[in-house]
Amino acid sequence: MAADEPTILATSGGLRASARLDWEVGPLTRHAVDLAGVTGRAPRVCFLGTACGDDRRLAATFFDNAWREGWTGSHLAVLPMPNVEDVREHLLSQDVIWVWGGSVAGLLALWRLHGLDTVMREAWQAGVVLTGVSAGSICWHAGGTTDSFGPELRPVTNGLALLPWSNGVHYDSEPARRPLFQSLIADGTLPTGYATDDGAGLLYRGTAMAGALAERAGAGAYRVARGPDGTATEERLDVRRVG
Template identity: 30%
Template sequence: MESHILAISGGGFSVEEKAFIDEYLLKIPRKQEPLKIGFIATASNDAQGYIDEFYTAFKTEQPSHLTSKDFEALNIQEVVNALDIVYVGGGNTQYMLEIWQKTRFDIVLKNAYQNGVILAGISAGAMCWFETCYSENEEEYEEFKGLGILKGSLCPHYNDEQRRIAFDNWATTQKNNILYTLEDNENLHFKNEKVVAKIRT
């Protein structure tokens, strides 16, 4: 079984109509019928405006979303396993991962990935799949654990000077870590945990 993760650094449905990277994502499953695509907006504290934008962008598919309250449903694993794609939104990565761990939704996502559900996400939703995250928590940049599906660490928005300097300084302490950096127009497609494409938009 093929496993896919699409790490999106910037752009996407929240900033542009018919975003190329979103069109690319929809082609990965190679299905003719509308795709079941579920949005996870935990990192933005389930911001309703963000969720609404998702539904508008993917209205020709079968869009749905899951809030933090849904993670505790008894059938949550079945719900997520039934999706073609999980799309994780941007925001506060550390907050998101804490909520996932507390509700054991992190395990649900890992199981879904093993069952062939495509994982995708932008910014926080791109960083979270890696072993280690290094990102801002309020004003300070901190290192914390990611889901560990992909080895190493990813820095999105690498064109942002403050973020680039902080990440580069941290990178000097990471002797054996695989590090990826993506500017806002760059994205990575992983197949079976290996990079198969770098998509520039």
């Protein structure tokens, strides 16, 4: 089973606090799994914690969540070496690929080193739903803002560019994100893009933005473009609540 067309749900959410686990799956991630349209069997969901150095505790918590959600869970690690024999075959056999946050710069470097940039494009084109949070949101875009290099945010301009847009994450919770994202678009460092508050996500069908979603009341999503006078213009998008 695959989505009807290439589908990405890029988020600043998809997880929430849990009374029993370190964290638990949130409505945005459940929605990403629903988008795969799986019937008659458990959805196959693969977790990638590359941006956090393939932390085994994250993977273990994911498997606890997958069991609770009724998914067939797997994870792909590249450190210290790939944990599956054939990375391409494994990812193309999934219904959903879920990418965790952390260092987007490290994620992109490791993915390119292992050829995952090419495999991710192939999976996307084949209808595997791609989703993720923070670094796992920016990576699908042309670029965005990152703290991969230190506490002071910097631009990242070498995203996979499955989507031709830039991406801003944690727009409401990290005060430096919004002004930097706007200034980088205004000066042409980043192309026109979309940003999400914590708890919001962007649904793309093909390369077109098909809708903004939120799992938290008040969470917003925004389109930021370079205006004719060289400044950034920001438009708040209509958001549909999920979960």
